[in-house]
Amino acid sequence: MLNLKKFITRQTTQKEIAKELGISQQTLSNYLNEKTQPDMETLIVLADYFHTTIDALLGHDVPYLLDKSTLTEKQRTILELLPEMSDSICERAEAYISGLIEGEREHERTLQRFRK
Numbered sequence: 001m002l003n004l005k006k007f008i009t010r011q012t013t014q015k016e017i018a019k020e021l022g023i024s025q026q027t028l029s030n031y032l033n034e035k036t037q038p039d040m041e042t043l044i045v046l047a048d049y050f051h052t053t054i055d056a057l058l059g060h061d062v063p064y065l066l067d068k069s070t071l072t073e074k075q076r077t078i079l080e081l082l083p084e085m086s087d088s089i090c091e092r093a094e095a096y097i098s099g100l101i102e103g104e105r106e107h108e109r110t111l112q113r114f115r116k
Contacts, residue, residue, distance in 0.1 A: 003059035007050040
């Protein structure tokens with residue numbers, strides 16, 4: 001069962017998606033309404049387009065795989081840099097990012113106190 005609806009955002013129309021994928025809007029609509037199923041080649045194109053896996057498109061959530069469709073473009077860029085990073089860089093990056101996240105959380109808590 002194809003699980004495309006969860007990957008389509010309100011910012012993008014079916015017509016735009018179909019055009020970018022090189023398929024008709026009717027074909028995309030048929031996939032969304034489960035009237036037809038895409039072939040393997042089309043599944044690969046769809047997975048690439050939505051930055052996800054074929055498993056996720058088919059509704060088979062594999063907990064140990066990261067669903068890239070939930071990431072922003074900047075987050076995907078960082079993810080793509082990981083293979084080039086040594087353990088030492090990863091340790092420093094983890095400490096730095098953890099500090100940034102904690103600082104942002106603290107800032108939000110401070111703002112909430114002032115809003116009350």
